[in-house]
Amino acid sequence: MRDGTRLGFILLLTPLLLWLSLLIIIPHIDMFLVSLRERVGVGKYEISPANYLTFLQEPLYLWTFLRTAVMSVLATLITLVVAFPVAYYIAKMAKGRVRSLLFLLCLVPFWVSELVRTFGWMILLRETGVISSLLQYLGLVHGPVEMLYNDAAIMIGLVYTSMLFMVVPLITTLGSLDDAVIEAGYDLGGSGPSILREIVIPHAMPGIVSGCIVVFMLSLGNYLTPTMLGGKDSLWFTELIYSQFIVRFNWELGAAFGFVLLFLSSFIVWVMLRLTGQTLEKTMG
Amino acid sequence: MTPDLQCIDLTKRFGDTTAVSDVSFSVPPGSFFSILGPSGCGKTTIMRMIAGFLAPTSGDILIKGKSVLDVAPNKRPVNMVFQHLALFPMMNVADNIGYGLRRAGLPKRDITRKVGEVLERIGLPEIGRRRVDELSGGQKQRVAIARCMVLEPDVLLLDEPLGALDLKLRERMKIELKALQADFDTTFVYITHDQSEALVMSDQIAVMNQGCFEQMGTARDLYYRPETPFVAGFVGDSNRWSGRIERSDGGAPELRTDSGLLIRGNAQGRALGDGQSADIFVRPEAIRLSRNETELTSLDNHLKGRVTSLLFNAAASRVLVRDEGSAGEIEVALPQSGEFDDLAKGDVVHIGWSGEQANCFAAGAE
Numbered sequence: 001m002r003d004g005t006r007l008g009f010i011l012l013l014t015p016l017l018l019w020l021s022l023l024i025i026i027p028h029i030d031m032f033l034v035s036l037r038e039r040v041g042v043g044k045y046e047i048s049p050a051n052y053l054t055f056l057q058e059p060l061y062l063w064t065f066l067r068t069a070v071m072s073v074l075a076t077l078i079t080l081v082v083a084f085p086v087a088y089y090i091a092k093m094a095k096g097r098v099r100s101l102l103f104l105l106c107l108v109p110f111w112v113s114e115l116v117r118t119f120g121w122m123i124l125l126r127e128t129g130v131i132s133s134l135l136q137y138l139g140l141v142h143g144p145v146e147m148l149y150n151d152a153a154i155m156i157g158l159v160y161t162s163m164l165f166m167v168v169p170l171i172t173t174l175g176s177l178d179d180a181v182i183e184a185g186y187d188l189g190g191s192g193p194s195i196l197r198e199i200v201i202p203h204a205m206p207g208i209v210s211g212c213i214v215v216f217m218l219s220l221g222n223y224l225t226p227t228m229l230g231g232k233d234s235l236w237f238t239e240l241i242y243s244q245f246i247v248r249f250n251w252e253l254g255a256a257f258g259f260v261l262l263f264l265s266s267f268i269v270w271v272m273l274r275l276t277g278q279t280l281e282k283t284m285g
Numbered sequence: 286m287t288p289d290l291q292c293i294d295l296t297k298r299f300g301d302t303t304a305v306s307d308v309s310f311s312v313p314p315g316s317f318f319s320i321l322g323p324s325g326c327g328k329t330t331i332m333r334m335i336a337g338f339l340a341p342t343s344g345d346i347l348i349k350g351k352s353v354l355d356v357a358p359n360k361r362p363v364n365m366v367f368q369h370l371a372l373f374p375m376m377n378v379a380d381n382i383g384y385g386l387r388r389a390g391l392p393k394r395d396i397t398r399k400v401g402e403v404l405e406r407i408g409l410p411e412i413g414r415r416r417v418d419e420l421s422g423g424q425k426q427r428v429a430i431a432r433c434m435v436l437e438p439d440v441l442l443l444d445e446p447l448g449a450l451d452l453k454l455r456e457r458m459k460i461e462l463k464a465l466q467a468d469f470d471t472t473f474v475y476i477t478h479d480q481s482e483a484l485v486m487s488d489q490i491a492v493m494n495q496g497c498f499e500q501m502g503t504a505r506d507l508y509y510r511p512e513t514p515f516v517a518g519f520v521g522d523s524n525r526w527s528g529r530i531e532r533s534d535g536g537a538p539e540l541r542t543d544s545g546l547l548i549r550g551n552a553q554g555r556a557l558g559d560g561q562s563a564d565i566f567v568r569p570e571a572i573r574l575s576r577n578e579t580e581l582t583s584l585d586n587h588l589k590g591r592v593t594s595l596l597f598n599a600a601a602s603r604v605l606v607r608d609e610g611s612a613g614e615i616e617v618a619l620p621q622s623g624e625f626d627d628l629a630k631g632d633v634v635h636i637g638w639s640g641e642q643a644n645c646f647a648a649g650a651e
Binding site: 020159178180183184185186187189190194198199202203220 | 331336357358359360363364365367368370371372373374375376382385388389432433436601
């Protein structure tokens with residue numbers, strides 16, 4: 001019996017271990033080794049931190065890196081601000097069928113691929129697109145307006161693609177808040193904003209942090225949205241990695257970029273956890 | 286003296302259903318008022334209207350003589366202890382109690398002092414820094430009351446706060462709640478479906494059924510002189526018979542039950558005519574049990590029966606006696622004075638009760 005459970009445990013664990021080691025750990029170790037070598041001649045390599053130094057010495061790389069980080073943090077905050085009222089309404093105010101329906105409506109856009117959804121935004125925002133035509137038709141502007149290929153367009157795309165990943169954890173934590181606790185807040189003299197600040201947000205903190213971590217990682221690692229909505233000047237760090245690997249065949253530098261990105265995301269997640277006083281176990285459990 | 290709380294013709298309708306219909310009552314200052322009723326009778330609706338979470342369809346609510354209908358719940362001089370207490374799990378005990386004071390904008394020093402005082406008063410001076418989930422059930426209870434009382438409300442509402450406690454603790458909290466109420470000298474309005482909670486603690490009890498008040502009075506009034514069949518059946522235990530009045534002899538009618546028993550009862554001034562169908566209620570503890578007939582001859586009703594079952598439940602033990610003439614079983618309290626310790630199933634016993642103890646109501650009044 002005991003041996004049986006043990007065997008079952010091993011069998012259940014095997015796919016996970018295989019997945020982790022084959023797809024994550026081994027490639028990363030290899031990438032790390034690649035990032036640490038420098039090409040000194042045809043087919044000749046030496047171990048050196050040259051690739052990392054290149055990253056630090058080239059302003060464009062550093063600038064893109066910072067820009068990606070700041071934009072991702074901003075996108076995360078905007079997503080939180082937009083998603084919180086939506087989640088609050090679904091979790092606390094809507095009842096029964098309306099609640100399921102609203103939740104489904106949040107989910108529906110995710111049934112089509114990210115590519116198609118991003119094209120949807122391009123149709124809306126481009127020079128000959130819906131919004132531009134509408135503004136011209138209404139006589140508000142005189143020529144076509146280009147709303148694509150700028151930072152605002154990237155931001156819209158990032159917020160839109162990651163909404164669901166913020167809404168779901170928020171609904172879960174807000175749903176576990178007893179209505180009576182909110183009522184008790186009112187009963188004891190609390191006003192709407194103070195209850196939000198002292199009761200609702202502290203209660204929803206694990207959901208807020210886990211939503212933020214997911215959205216931040218998705219934004220940071222997003223390739224499609226910045227490329228399509230930001231155009232060729234979008235300067236997103238993942239694009240740099242892509243071009244090093246695919247366009248310039250400089251795997252060494254690409255691997256170093258990949259590692260820098262990994263450190264950045266780990267660092268920012270760590271800072272986020274420290275600032276909010278949450279632990280990873282609490283937010284993921 | 287102006288009552289602390291007064292409700293006038295309070296009515297609440299949800300669509301077609303009337304949850305509360307024309308309820309009026311007033312609670313004098315410093316008293317313990319209970320609303321007792323089965324679940325779904327509308328008592329929580331009344332409480333939520335007083336707290337301000339629901340607006341009445343019609344009627345008025347006055348606190349210290351002033352209407353509070355236009356006052357938002359966070360501005361009303363009433364506070365509520367919720368059914369599951371609703372302590373703020375994200376704060377420690379002192380912050381929970383201080384919440385209302387912080388919202389009222391008191392200086393930090395005063396808040397600390399007041400919180401300390403109220404913790405002292407509920408007998409838990411050391412727990413200010415503890416987390417809510419580290420407290421026991423009884424401690425949570427007291428903290429929830431302290432959180433309201435620190436704001437010195439005119440009226441404290443309590444929505445079945447003892448429901449989640451186990452039996453022993455509930456018994457102790459009943460006494461403690463009553464003592465806290467006397468200590469704070471604040472008007473308590475308590476709603477419950479548990480009659481023993483209401484009977485033990487209250488100065489005045491209103492029995493509620495299907496959105497209306499059936500009777501309002503002291504615990505003794507409700508128990509000894511129920512005014513409606515619902516109250517007779519709901520407060521305390523009762524044997525109940527339906528039948529027809531044979532002789533409406535003034536205030537002491539005689540009723541022939543459907544099972545053939547003739548019972549002399551007491552109408553307490555209610556009009557009952559000959560031949561009218563009626564219900565009669567007799568409490569198990571009002572029935573005397575005896576082994577010989579002569580002891581009971583002075584009582585208006587007496588009969589001989591056989592014990593069909595013994596329901597032992599310590600002080601609340603019962604004997605079921607089957608009357609020889611009719612088919613019905615009668616529940617009789619088993620005296621714990623020792624003389625019936627050897628009573629066994631199948632024994633022949635005599636039972637009797639005075640007509641004064643048998644409340645008679647016209648049928649269909651419920």
